[in-house]
Amino acid sequence: MSEALGIEREQGLHLWRQMLRVRRMEEASAELYTKSKIRGFLHLYIGQEAGGVGVLEQLEPGDAVVATYREHGHALLRGISARSIMAEMFGKQAGCSRGRGGSMHLFDAAARFYGGNAIVGGHLPLAVGLGLADRLQGRKQITCCFFGEGAVAEGEFHESLNLARLWRLPVLFVCENNLYAMGTALARSEAQVDLCRKAASYDLHAQAVDGMDVLAVAAAARACVDRVRSGEPVFLEVKTYRFRPHSMFDPELYRDREEVERWKERDPLVTFPERLEQAGLLEPGDRERLEAEVASEVADAVAFAEAAEFEPVSDLCRFVYAEGAPE
Amino acid sequence: MATMTLIQAITDALASEMRLNDDIVVLGEDVGRNGGVFRATDGLQTEFGEDRVMDTPLCESGIIGAAVGMALYGLRPVPEIQFLDFIYPAFDQIVSEVAKMRYRSGGQYTTPMVIRTPYGGGIKGGHYHSQSTEVYFTHTAGLKVVIPSTPYDAKGLLLSCLRQDDPVLFLEPKAIYRKAKGEVPEEDYTVPLGEAAVRREGSDITLVCWGAMLPVCMEAAKRADDDGISCEVIDLRTLVPLDETTLLESVKKTGRMIVVHEAQRTSGFGGELIAIVAEKALEYLEAPVKRVTGFDTPFPYTLEDVYMPDPDRVLRAILETSRYVS
Ligand SMILES: Cc1ncc(C[n+]2csc(CCOP(=O)(O)OP(=O)(O)O)c2C)c(N)n1
Ligand SMILES: [Mg+2]
Numbered sequence: 001m002s003e004a005l006g007i008e009r010e011q012g013l014h015l016w017r018q019m020l021r022v023r024r025m026e027e028a029s030a031e032l033y034t035k036s037k038i039r040g041f042l043h044l045y046i047g048q049e050a051g052g053v054g055v056l057e058q059l060e061p062g063d064a065v066v067a068t069y070r071e072h073g074h075a076l077l078r079g080i081s082a083r084s085i086m087a088e089m090f091g092k093q094a095g096c097s098r099g100r101g102g103s104m105h106l107f108d109a110a111a112r113f114y115g116g117n118a119i120v121g122g123h124l125p126l127a128v129g130l131g132l133a134d135r136l137q138g139r140k141q142i143t144c145c146f147f148g149e150g151a152v153a154e155g156e157f158h159e160s161l162n163l164a165r166l167w168r169l170p171v172l173f174v175c176e177n178n179l180y181a182m183g184t185a186l187a188r189s190e191a192q193v194d195l196c197r198k199a200a201s202y203d204l205h206a207q208a209v210d211g212m213d214v215l216a217v218a219a220a221a222r223a224c225v226d227r228v229r230s231g232e233p234v235f236l237e238v239k240t241y242r243f244r245p246h247s248m249f250d251p252e253l254y255r256d257r258e259e260v261e262r263w264k265e266r267d268p269l270v271t272f273p274e275r276l277e278q279a280g281l282l283e284p285g286d287r288e289r290l291e292a293e294v295a296s297e298v299a300d301a302v303a304f305a306e307a308a309e310f311e312p313v314s315d316l317c318r319f320v321y322a323e324g325a326p327e
Numbered sequence: 328m329a330t331m332t333l334i335q336a337i338t339d340a341l342a343s344e345m346r347l348n349d350d351i352v353v354l355g356e357d358v359g360r361n362g363g364v365f366r367a368t369d370g371l372q373t374e375f376g377e378d379r380v381m382d383t384p385l386c387e388s389g390i391i392g393a394a395v396g397m398a399l400y401g402l403r404p405v406p407e408i409q410f411l412d413f414i415y416p417a418f419d420q421i422v423s424e425v426a427k428m429r430y431r432s433g434g435q436y437t438t439p440m441v442i443r444t445p446y447g448g449g450i451k452g453g454h455y456h457s458q459s460t461e462v463y464f465t466h467t468a469g470l471k472v473v474i475p476s477t478p479y480d481a482k483g484l485l486l487s488c489l490r491q492d493d494p495v496l497f498l499e500p501k502a503i504y505r506k507a508k509g510e511v512p513e514e515d516y517t518v519p520l521g522e523a524a525v526r527r528e529g530s531d532i533t534l535v536c537w538g539a540m541l542p543v544c545m546e547a548a549k550r551a552d553d554d555g556i557s558c559e560v561i562d563l564r565t566l567v568p569l570d571e572t573t574l575l576e577s578v579k580k581t582g583r584m585i586v587v588h589e590a591q592r593t594s595g596f597g598g599e600l601i602a603i604v605a606e607k608a609l610e611y612l613e614a615p616v617k618r619v620t621g622f623d624t625p626f627p628y629t630l631e632d633v634y635m636p637d638p639d640r641v642l643r644a645i646l647e648t649s650r651y652v653s
Contacts, residue, residue, distance in 0.1 A: 039451040040628070091629035102453050102628045118455040119413065120385050153384030155416060181385055183361035189384030253361055313633050320624045 002279035005215060009281040015057070015214050016272055017290055019049040022073035023269055024294045025082055028302060029072065029089060029103075033248055037306075038089045042103050045073035047243035050268035051176050052077050054209075054217025055144065055238070058225040064112040064143040066127045069104035070176075070242075071116050074146060080108045082301035092308035099311050100319070112141075120181075121147070121154030124173070128160045131169030131233070142170040142228045149237075150181025152198065153189050161202040164233035171233045172224055173199070176211065178242045183254040199235035211240030212266040243267070333507040336478035337367050337443070337499065340485040341405065343515070345375055351489065352397060354381040355390060355407030364409055365445060365504055387417035391442065395424045398438040403489060411446035411498065412455040418463070425494045426469030441488045441495045446474075447539050447589050448621075448635050449502030453628040459538075459589040459621070462596050464496045465566050471495040471520060472566040476541040478509040480564060483518030490517065500539035507542070521568035525577070529559035532583040532648055535574065535600055537563045540587045540636060547641035556649045566596055574600065575608050582613035583648050587636050592620040614651035617644045 001008050007015075026044045033042050045052065048070075056065070056077040067074045075085050080096050088095025089103045097107045097116070105116035114130070117123035127145035134141050151157055152175065164171045175195055179186055192198045199206035205227060209220035217238060224234045241263040245252055276282050331339060345351045353368055353375075359382040362369035372380035383390050387408055394404035408414045414421070421442070428438045448457040465472050471493050475481035481499070488495040500507075526541065527548055534544045541562050548558035559577050563570065578584050584604060586597035597618040604616065619636045627634050 040453050041456065099629055100627070104453060104455075105628075118453075119415075121416070150385045153386045153389075155386065155388050181356075182364070183357045184382055184384065188382060251361070310629050313630060316622060316627060316630050316633060317624055 002281050005275060005279045005281070007215065007281075012276045012279075012281045013286065013290070015053055015218070016276065017294065018053045018057070018077060019214065019269055019272065020290060020294050021082070021297065022049045022052065022076055024298050025076060025085070025301070026072060028298045029086075030244070030248075032089070032302065038103060039091070040102055041069070041247050042089070043070040043247050044242070044244045045070055047263065047267065048176060048178060048211065048240045049073060050214035050217055050272070051174075051211040051238040051240050052146075054214045055174055055221040055236070057218055058221045059144055060141070062112065062141045064114060064130050064141065065146070066114045066123050066130070066143065067116060067146040068120070068123070068148060068151075069116065069118045070148070071106055071146070072103065075106040075108065075113055075116075078108075078111045078113050080106065080111050080113060082297050083304040084108070086301035086305040087308045090305040090308065091310060092305055093311050094304065094308035121151040121156040123147070124151065124156045124160035125163075127171050127173070128163045128169060131164060131171040132167060135167070135169055135231070140229070142172060142225065144172045144174060146174045146176060148181060149175055149177040149179070149186055149195060150184070150189065151175075152195060161199060161204065161233070161235070165202045165204045168232055170228050170231055172228045173233065173235045175235065175237045176240055177237050178240050180242070180246070180254060182246045183250070185254060195237050196235065199237075204233050204235055206235035206237070208237040208239060211238035212268050212271070214268055214272055328510040328512050330508055331478045331511040332505045333475065333478045333481045333500070334365060334367050334504040336481040336511045337485060338369055338371070339511065340482040341368065342371060342374065344486055344489045345371070345379065348403060348489070350401060351403045351405060352379050352381065353405045353407065354383055354394065356383055356385055356409050358382060358407050363407060365501065367443070367499070368407065387413060387415075388420050391417040391420040391425065394440045394442075395420060395428070395438050398440045398494070399428070399436055404440045405489070406440060406442050408442060408444040410456050411444045411460060412458050414444060421464070421470070421496075422467045426467045429493070430469060437492050438494050439492045441485070441497050443497045443499060445501035445504070446498045447500050447502055448626060448631055449539060451631060454626050457626040457631070461498060461566060462590065462594060465596060465599070469494070471568065472498065473520060473564070474498045474500065474538040474566065475564065476500060476503070476538050476562050477507055478511050480518050480524070482511050483516055484520065484564065486515070487517040487520050491520070498538065502539040503542065518564070520565045521570055522564065523570035523573040524562045524564055525559060525573065526562050527558065527560040529557035529581065531557045531581055532559070532585060532645055533577040533581045534558050534560045534585050534587060534641070534645075535563065536560065536587045537566065538589070540589060543636055543638055544587055544641055546638040547645060550638065550642050551645045554646065556645055558645060571603055571607070574603065578604050578608050579611045582611055583651075584612070585617045585619060585641070585644050585648055587619045587641055589621050589635060591623045592618055593623050595620050613653060614648050617648055619644045
């Protein structure tokens, strides 16, 4: 137990491992994209890992997660296997959405993972509905909805926060504020850049947290989740930064190198292990062991995806309507 | 004349008309500083400033709604929606406000605007970066729907749109944004709305298409030549207003017709074209009409190449149609 950090060694290693799993899987995806194994669009979570880990660690198994197209990390952290995520990104049938969705549309009913949503803001009302279903059917679960700060400008944000509060729904709205929506900086898209003030205007609890600090996120998220479980919506703003371009093509005209470099100094995958080290929670060989474990998980996932099959043409019209329905 | 890609011709049209008409204002997500995701508005903000090339937040309904107000009171907004697939938050504004303003105000008000948006498959974009849903809009009276397929037309049609008083949905075939190259005059010219182009004359079968399906049909027609089948290829260019005359004259000449579109088959625009032919030229038909289209599914991710009509599928339809004897 570290007094300074308030965590046990095992817990520290676990949080580090979770962030590392996301980081290495994302790096592998970027490489596979350049080899055309992954096609179309690919939005990486690199830099933002502490947010997803800090929040998702606080959920129970039956809770629902709804995410955006930048969701590979969230899916992995919710227990969806790296194999099925990677296969999905390849568009293979063994993927968690049977190869139907690709990178932006990871779904997994067993994990109650509701996408992978590529329409910005489109999934917020859906999270409200999940919360309403839970409340009306007397379940104790909660719904955790991730979105970028860009979504705050869409009409659905307003409609969703209002409904969630009006009906007192167990929904945690997690706004991952990485300062940019594609090429548009927050200050160029919001009159009120204090997103918590904006959310609080719906009369719900809103708080912000340093998204580069996994322990801070975990503590804030724990408090928020407890509140949501008691039956009220909460807005949590995770202040973070993406290190990579928006998608794979992005001239990045909207920010300068120095800004990116400054944020990289706060890379949770650098700073968190350092803090563990300073707190005396690490033992020699920890890093090597962790890296090796994660590398083999990722390599296994890639090999699995490579070997899997694409959907046959004969399946093109499946899952448009209920199976067995009249044509 | 300069050789341009289709997207360069669009940028060129916007820039040249903005020089002539101070009322034109481009607005949309990342259109200014970034010059648009596909770079269609590249350089415009530098030349015309932030009041004429406006970056907006992510708010499609707000973008189109604001354009309605601007158009009502003296401006010529050119809103960009990043992908046609993202237009639906603005659907209400488009069908309820934009399209009906002239009618419901008894002709007192108009909302002249050109809503530009890339549409269609061919970039492995999956469900929400690929769709071709022109019929949602052709089914809305009050809107014009324009789809260029060549750089020359892209500029000429866009200039026409910017110089008339009705709202237009200007659909840009992103699959051929850079593949379609051609000569584009530097001087002023327009391509009128409501005139189809006969891209290839032929006597046996009429192929009807628009947008990115033009090169597909041209390729199929070329191959059909080897089998001794002469195809006429009609590029509609504008779905609304529709050039019925060119369509009917061609079908009356060939007696056979195939419509090719990316959109799913059911309720696709092909159905409308066939209905017109059935109403006005049925007695000229020598074979059942055919449709080569997308399938009645959401736009697929890995099976995109199967979904999208290609020259093979069009050629098969040509062979079947030409062999038909009544
Ligand atoms: C309705 C809609 N409009 C536009 C887009 C195009 N688009 C995709 S992501 C994006 C930026 C979103 O930024 P943000 O919400 O901050 O999330 P981030 O990418 O930063 O994680 C845009 C404009 C879209 N997918 N959906
Ligand atoms: Mg963002």
